[in-house]
Amino acid sequence: MTAFAKLVRSTAFRMTLVYLVIFALYAASLLAYFAFNTGRLITEQITEAADAEIAHLTEQYTMGGLRQLVLIVENRALRPGSNLYLVMAPTGQALAGNVGSLAPGVIESTGWSETSYRRLDEQEVAEHTALVRVAQLSGGFRLLVGRDLDERARMRNIITAATRGSIALVVVLGLAGGFFVTRRVLKRFDAMTDTTQRIMAGDLSERLPVAGTDDELDRLAHNLNAMLERIEALMRGLKEVSDNIAHDLKTPLTRMRNRCEDALRMAKSDEDYRAALETTLDESDGLIRTFDALLMIARAESGQARDNMIDFDAGEIVRGVGELYEPLAEEKGLRLTIDAPEVVTIKGNRELLSQALANLLDNAIKYARPEDEVDLGVPPEIVLAARRKDDRVVLAVADRGPGIPEADRARVVERFVRLPQNMTQPGSGLGLSLAAAVARLHGGELMLEDNAPGLRAVIALPANFEAGARP
Amino acid sequence: MTPDILLDFAATRVQQAAMRLLIIEDDRDAAEYLVKAFREVGHVADWAADGEDGLAHALDGAYDVLIVDRMVPKRDGLSVITALRAQKVETPVLILSALGQVDDRVKGLRAGGDDYLPKPYSFAELLARVEVLARRRGGRSEETSYRVGELELDRLSHTVKRGATEIDLQPREFRLLEYLMKHAGQVVTRTMLLENVWDYHFDPQTNVIDVHISRLRSKIDKGFAQPLLHTVRGAGYMIRDGVR
Numbered sequence: 001m002t003a004f005a006k007l008v009r010s011t012a013f014r015m016t017l018v019y020l021v022i023f024a025l026y027a028a029s030l031l032a033y034f035a036f037n038t039g040r041l042i043t044e045q046i047t048e049a050a051d052a053e054i055a056h057l058t059e060q061y062t063m064g065g066l067r068q069l070v071l072i073v074e075n076r077a078l079r080p081g082s083n084l085y086l087v088m089a090p091t092g093q094a095l096a097g098n099v100g101s102l103a104p105g106v107i108e109s110t111g112w113s114e115t116s117y118r119r120l121d122e123q124e125v126a127e128h129t130a131l132v133r134v135a136q137l138s139g140g141f142r143l144l145v146g147r148d149l150d151e152r153a154r155m156r157n158i159i160t161a162a163t164r165g166s167i168a169l170v171v172v173l174g175l176a177g178g179f180f181v182t183r184r185v186l187k188r189f190d191a192m193t194d195t196t197q198r199i200m201a202g203d204l205s206e207r208l209p210v211a212g213t214d215d216e217l218d219r220l221a222h223n224l225n226a227m228l229e230r231i232e233a234l235m236r237g238l239k240e241v242s243d244n245i246a247h248d249l250k251t252p253l254t255r256m257r258n259r260c261e262d263a264l265r266m267a268k269s270d271e272d273y274r275a276a277l278e279t280t281l282d283e284s285d286g287l288i289r290t291f292d293a294l295l296m297i298a299r300a301e302s303g304q305a306r307d308n309m310i311d312f313d314a315g316e317i318v319r320g321v322g323e324l325y326e327p328l329a330e331e332k333g334l335r336l337t338i339d340a341p342e343v344v345t346i347k348g349n350r351e352l353l354s355q356a357l358a359n360l361l362d363n364a365i366k367y368a369r370p371e372d373e374v375d376l377g378v379p380p381e382i383v384l385a386a387r388r389k390d391d392r393v394v395l396a397v398a399d400r401g402p403g404i405p406e407a408d409r410a411r412v413v414e415r416f417v418r419l420p421q422n423m424t425q426p427g428s429g430l431g432l433s434l435a436a437a438v439a440r441l442h443g444g445e446l447m448l449e450d451n452a453p454g455l456r457a458v459i460a461l462p463a464n465f466e467a468g469a470r471p
Numbered sequence: 472m473t474p475d476i477l478l479d480f481a482a483t484r485v486q487q488a489a490m491r492l493l494i495i496e497d498d499r500d501a502a503e504y505l506v507k508a509f510r511e512v513g514h515v516a517d518w519a520a521d522g523e524d525g526l527a528h529a530l531d532g533a534y535d536v537l538i539v540d541r542m543v544p545k546r547d548g549l550s551v552i553t554a555l556r557a558q559k560v561e562t563p564v565l566i567l568s569a570l571g572q573v574d575d576r577v578k579g580l581r582a583g584g585d586d587y588l589p590k591p592y593s594f595a596e597l598l599a600r601v602e603v604l605a606r607r608r609g610g611r612s613e614e615t616s617y618r619v620g621e622l623e624l625d626r627l628s629h630t631v632k633r634g635a636t637e638i639d640l641q642p643r644e645f646r647l648l649e650y651l652m653k654h655a656g657q658v659v660t661r662t663m664l665l666e667n668v669w670d671y672h673f674d675p676q677t678n679v680i681d682v683h684i685s686r687l688r689s690k691i692d693k694g695f696a697q698p699l700l701h702t703v704r705g706a707g708y709m710i711r712d713g714v715r
Contacts, residue, residue, distance in 0.1 A: 288591055289674055296673075308577070323643055324669055327682040355673040362676050431676070 012185045016178025023174065024167050031166070035159040039152055043131065046147040047112065050133045053083065053145045061137055069143070070096040083147050084117065084130055090140030099144065102132075107142055110134045114149070129153070188217055204232045237301045240415075245294060248416045249287060256283045286428075293430040297415070300352060300437035311347050314386040314393055315340030321357045322384045325365060329382060333370040339385035346393045346461060348442045353459075356438040356446075357384075357395060359431035360457045364399035366425055372402075378453065392444070393461045400454040409448040435459065490535040490605050492516040495525030495551065496567070497543045505538070508594050522546025526554055534562050535605040538597070541568040541579065549582040556583040563604035567592070576672065595706035599658040606657060617652035620712035622691060622699055624652050633691060643668070644687050651700070651710040660707035684708055 007013055061069040070087060077085045077098035086097035088107055100120040106113055111134065116127045132146030191209045199206045207228060208221040263276030322338045329336040346353075361384060370380035383398045404412055404419070411417050413436045416429040435457070436446040444461035492509060494516055496502040502518045509516040517532065519525035523545045529537055537555075541548040552564050566584040568575060576587045585607075586600050616625045621634045629645060631638045640648065647668050651659055661680040665671050684700070692698045701709050 289676075292589075292674065320669070324671070324675065324679055324683075327686050328677060328679050331682055351672060354671060358671075358673065358675055366677070427676075 007179070007182055007186060010182050010186055012182040013178055016174060016182065020171060020174035020178070024170050027166050027170055028163055031159055031163040035156060035163075038155055038159070042152045042155070046131050046149075047133070050083070050131075050145045050147060054133060054135045054143065057143055057145070058135060058137065061141075061143070066095070066139070066141065069137075073097055083145060084119075084132060086142075086144035088142045088144070095141075097144070099146075102144075106132065107134055107144060110136050110142075115146075117146075185217075192221065199228065204228065204235060234302055237298060244415050245291070249290065252283055252287055252290075256280055256287075259283075290428045290430065293428060293434060294415070296352075296355075297430065297434050297437045300434065300441045303441060306349075306441065309348050310350065311345055312350050314344040314346045314353075314395060315342070317350060317354045317357060318384050318386040318395060321354055321361060324358070325361050329365050332365055332368060333380060334365060334368050335379065335381040337381055337383045339383055339387070342388070344386050344388045344393050346442075346463065348461070349438075352438045352441065353395070356435040356459060357397070359435050360397040360459075363431060363457070364397050364401060364455070366427070367422060368399060368401040388463065391463050393463050395459040395461070396456055398451045398454065398456040400451065403450065403453060403455040404448055406450070412448070413446065432457075490514045490601070491533065492536050492538060492601065493519060493525065493528055493532060493534045494538045495519045495522065495529075495543055495548065496538070496540040497521060498540075505594075505597075509598075512598060520544075522548065522551045526551045529555055529562065530558060530560060536601045537562050537564045538601065539564055539566055539584070541566055541570065541575075549579060549584075552579075552583045563607060565597075565600055565604060567597075593705075595658070595703075596660050596662065599660050599663065599707060602657050603654055603659070603663070606654065614653075617649070617655065619652055619655045619699055619710055620697065622652070622710075624649060631691070633695065638690055640687075640690060644683070644690070647683060647687055648691065648710075651708065654710075656709065656711045658703050658706050658709050663707070 057069060057072065060072055066087075073085045073087050073096040076082055077096070082098065084097070084099050086099040086102075086107070087095045089095055098120045100118040100122065102117050103115040106115045112131065113134070114129060114131055117130050117132075118127060129149045130146040131149055132144050135143045135145075137143055188209070188211065195206050195208050207225045210218050210221045210225070212218070259276060259279060263273060267273050267276060318340045319338055322336055326336050361382070364382045368380060368382070378400045380400055382400075383396070385394070385396045385398070387394050387396075402421075408419060412419060413432050415433045418427060418429040432446070432448075439446040439459045439461065442461045444459060447458045447460060449456040449458060492514055494502055494505050496505070496518070497520055499520070502520070506516045506518055517528060517534075519528050521544045525537075525539070525543065526546060528534075529551070539548040539551060543551075546554075548566060548568075552566070555562070555564070563585045564583065565586045565588060566579040567588055567590055568579065569590045576589075579587045585604055588597060588600060615627050616623065618624075623632045624645075625631075626649065631640055631645065631648060647664065650664065650668050664680050664683075665675065684702075688698075688700045692700055697712075699710050699712065701711065703709050
């Protein structure tokens with residue numbers, strides 16, 4: 001498509017054309033109205049003046065007779081730019097006036113008529129048009145008073161010319177304006193189209209150009225850019241997950257493969273094979289668990305889970321999770337205390353928040369060393385709390401265990417990060433990552449604090465979280 | 472653990488009536504494995520490789536349970552279930568899905584599925600769930616009291632007795648025992664307990680359920696010669712009267 005064809009086909013240009021037609025029609029009708037009214041005004045003036053003159057001359061005729069009338073008419077007819085006058089005898093002989101010839105039959109009919117005429121003093125045969133009134137005088141005489149209509153015709157010509165001129169001007173200016181506006185808009189659209197094409201080609205870091213005028217195009221560009229930002233974040237998350245999966249699932253897979261190979265090579269009895277198969281099954285279950293956890297984190301981070309958020313009491317999930325883990329804590333010699341004295345309503349995904357809380361509590365139980373804690377002079381206890389603090393809802397798991405050194409607190413939230421001192425315990429290194437992702441999903445954050453001694457893991461959520469809002 | 476409470480999987484097979492199952496699954500290997508595994512434990516399983524075929528079979532065959540993969544060719548699993556329910560075919564359906572997410576599960580149950588199992592699953596888990604579904608069809612679900620041997624649970628008065636001894640249980644322990652007794656003689660897996668007793672669908676990582684079970688066991692079996700609450704190796708738990 002040529003640049004011109006593209007321009008002509010653009011929405012802006014088509015709109016310009018529509019406006020152009022509307023404005024031209026408007027200008028034309030305005031001038032037509034003006035012309036019509038001016039013409040009527042001129043005609044009115046002529047008829048009024050002629051009426052007055054006929055009345056005056058008739059009066060003079062009545063008072064001073066024919067002679068008086070002829071004298072006045074002759075006098076008036078000689079004035080430059082005068083009206084048209086004609087006094088005619090019953091015989092049809094012109095007695096006075098400045099009219100040389102008239103269209104036939106005009107003088108015979110009384111009243112108003114438009115006629116072509118020639119002046120008496122004019123040499124050339126040029127014919128003019130006039131508006132005349134013929135009056136019948138007593139004694140069979142006739143009096144004609146009229147006015148040349150050239151003025152009206154001239155004015156009509158002027159207006160017609162003005163109409164043509166202004167329409168031409170409207171069209172030219174309109175087309176030129178439309179051309180420039182369209183080209184400007186088209187340029188911005190083309191820039192946007194180019195950018196989107198580059199984005200579609202795979203470069204998600206591109207952003208649509210913003211002119212800075214804060215007009216509707218800018219607003220659109222801003223929104224699309226915000227959307228791109230979100231898509232890019234999602235893609236980054238996805239890529240990170242697949243990288244992690246590739247990296248961290250290959251290790252246990254390798255281990256599993258080695259074990260199978262080893263069994264094939266070394267196993268002597270059915271028991272040996274059975275043992276190798278059982279270990280392999282356990283490891284594959286572990287892999288599935290890790291895989292599920294990764295998917296869950298990715299899902300929480302993508303914000304999909306915002307669809308099924310409901311209002312519920314945070315105290316209820318704290319009690320529920322606490323009740324689930326209480327026998328486990330007791331078995332390890334820990335006291336589990338629930339601190340949820342009031343109803344704290346939050347909007348969220350009950351299942352995910354329960355799981356996040358379960359992960360934190362599971363850690364607290366897993367890493368607790370009750371004997372050490374008694375030595376430190378603190379009771380070996382875990383406090384599970386749901387409280388409202390100002391405009392936040394705080395879900396906290398506070399333990400008296402070994403805690404996490406301050407330097408490591410940011411790091412342990414990352415996927416697959418496990419502290420060297422905890423490597424002897426089972427775990428995937430994904431529990432805190434999931435808790436953090438769930439907190440972010442609800443517009444909040446996971447904070448790891450010093451419980452002096454111990455760790456206080458806090459999921460702090462905004463009390464008035466709108467599921468539709470962006471984090 | 473004494474051998475009395477640790478059952479081998481095969482030992483749980485004695486009292487199960489044979490079931491007719493339909494497996495709608497497009498992966499040939501997976502389907503053949505299931506057909507064979509079900510046959511080994513005494514059930515008959517048919518296989519349909521796509522949704523259309525599966526729907527036709529399910530409409531005219533008298534099956535006890537349908538096992539439906541969510542993503543099968545020609546007609547997806549959920550629409551097969553919807554079509555069946557529209558035809559008033561109320562055969563219990565277990566949905567198998569590679570999309571093991573909570574909302575996907577909700578979608579499956581909303582479409583008319585009765586249970587949902589994310590892939591990959593263990594056969595023991597699948598079997599336990601299918602047997603529970605088949606039994607549910609038998610209509611012994613909502614009774615006011617359950618009895619296993621000398622153990623009796625009254626759902627109305629919320630009391631549990633073993634012989635003449637009244638046993639005091641926490642509310643959650645009561646619900647745990649209630650679920651086990653409702654499915655007495657059937658294997659109940661840890662995930663089934665977590666889903667049905669606690670209403671959680673996530674993986675609690677540690678053996679929390681085992682701890683709850685051992686607490687319950689100490690209340691109902693301790694001091695009695697015959698244990699009722701058994702651990703089924705590699706599968707889960709089962710409550711049943713040992714004298715048989």
